[in-house]
Structure formats: structure tokens, C-alpha cells
Amino acid sequence: MAEKTLDIPISTTAEDFGGLRMTKQRQVVYDVLAALGREHPTAAEIFVDAKERMPSISLATVYNCLETLTGAGVIRQVCIDRAAARYCANLTPHAHFYCDCCEKVFDIELKDSAEATSVWSLPKGSKVTEMQVAMRGICGLCPRCRSEES
Amino acid sequence: MAEKTLDIPISTTAEDFGGLRMTKQRQVVYDVLAALGREHPTAAEIFVDAKERMPSISLATVYNCLETLTGAGVIRQVCIDRAAARYCANLTPHAHFYCDCCEKVFDIELKDSAEATSVWSLPKGSKVTEMQVAMRGICGLCPRCRSEES
DNA sequence: TTTAGATCAAGAACTATTCTAAATAGGGTA
């Protein structure tokens, strides 16, 4: 999954989305997150980049924006263990893989035509509005991680 | 899933497990967690119950014990969003469902002969050592949650 | 232009968790 277009009116400045304003700050936070692509930055990391684009922005505002954008369903919060929350502009159903060896977070896509909830025996009448899947292990992608495997 | 027997030498006092001592405190913490069954208590909640059984126990010790027991693979830590970590003595592969309506956490079992990772297209050579699946929504189990559904 | 409400910035406050240091406990050995 390399490129993706949002069908949400969020790339134009100061436009409404879901009754909320797309302010300069929210736009900056979103742009920074989108620019960082697959890196799943934390709020603090986003703050660093956002400050380059808008020096007056505060950490509290970054948190506010991330919460607003998450609530609007435009980005997703990714929680792995108790570490700082990470954020992700990839809205397709996907899991996260944290590599114990290289300490990176990877997106894991659903298999073709698979359903994320299909392996779970959910109670009748239940409705899943959100699902977070986090795996941990060795990614086996970089040389060091390949040698790490026993 | 109502009853379950642990095949881990942990129910007898002060016995070794994986080179570690099963101390009184660790036993109490484990017992409290097992007694709370499906309730997925937080460290603070475990502390309250543990203090009844052993008034001298400290919160730091509860945290220590939970970490030790988790590391020994005897219990699991459950992280949902950024809320306080919850703990769980159910070691079978299962997911967690947080009900937005009744605010409870339910265990969701794997379907018969299903594999939790099977729907995800993991990179070749990767190895998953742990997987956390958290769903959020309406459980539809209690009357109030049933009426909540649109 | 005025007004009302949304949003922002800065820093204080809060919560869950980890760390530190000293005391204690328990197992192995003499």
C-alpha cells in the first residue's frame, strides 16, 4: 500500500468536516502525519515536525488535533503496550507489527477478501465499531532481524 | 469458557517457576487475578483485593509481580487504548471486546480450528511471538446494550 | 461590526507506571 487518496474534505484549508473546522493547525498535524507515511509517529514526534511548518504550534494543540482527527475518523490512534500512542493516516483495515529486533512498527494488510473479525466467535447481536490488532515479534525483513531468528 | 486448569507449577506456594520464586506476594497477586475471573482488573484493582489477603503488600509489589508473571507467561497484560493496563489469567488465544455501552471487557474466543493470524498477510520470515486483538463496540448482551444498537 | 462559540497556547495538573534505596526474606552452604 504505497499511495492513497482521502475521500474526506480535509486537504483544503479551513473547510468543515463533520461540523468541525479544518484549521491551519489541524491541517499541519494531518499533513505531517501523512508525510511521515508508514512511520507511525508519536505525538511528540509529530510535534517536532509540525513546529517546523508552524513554529507557534504547541504540544497541547497537537494532542487536541490528534484527538479531533481521530474522532472524525480521519486518522487512527495505534496503541502498542503502554508505550506512547502512535498515529497513523492509513485508514484501510490493517494490523500493526512491532519488531522487537529493529523496533519499528509495520502495517500488516488483510489478505485478499479476508475479514478481520472472521476468525473470532463474536456474540450474536454484537457490533464492532473499531478493531486494533497488534503483533509483536521479529519482522525478518532486515538482515539483522533475519539473523535474530533462532 | 468457564473453567480452566493451569498446567504451570504456580498454585503451590514458594515453588520455583522458570528460575523465579513463587513468593507469597506473587501467589496472592496470581490468586486475586484468577479469582476475578473474566473481569480484567487493573493493577490498582488487583491491589485492593490483594491487600485484603495480605495487608502488607504494596502497589509497587503488585506491579512487580504482574510484570514477573507476565514475563513468565503465566498471565497476560491487556492494553486497550491508553487506559490503565488490565491483566488476564486466560492464556488461551483470545481477543478482547470493550463495550462502549456497558464499559465491560469481554473475552472473545477464536472460532474452532481458526488461527488468529490467518487473515493477515504477514511478511515471509516474520515470527509472531504475541498478538493482541482489541475490539470496541456494542456487545449486545445486556438489555441496555441491545437497545443501544441503531 | 458585533457576537458567540470554537480553537489555540502555555503551563499546571494528573495518572499510571517505573525507579531508587533501604529493609527483608529465603535458599544454599559451612
Added chain:
DNA sequence: TACCCTATTTAGAATAGTTCTTGATCTAAA
């Protein structure tokens, strides 16, 4: 049994991440 060594516990301080509070600023609508 007495001693030693190490693991563990305790209590409280410290920390990290996040949320809250307050007053200022911005925006859209009237």
C-alpha cells in the same frame, strides 16, 4: 543452626505521557 548471598519487597520519589485550565485569538454568521 548460623551465615551469606541474592532475589524480592516496601515506601516514596520520580518520570512520561497525556489531559485540563485559563485566558487569548480566531472564525463564521448575524
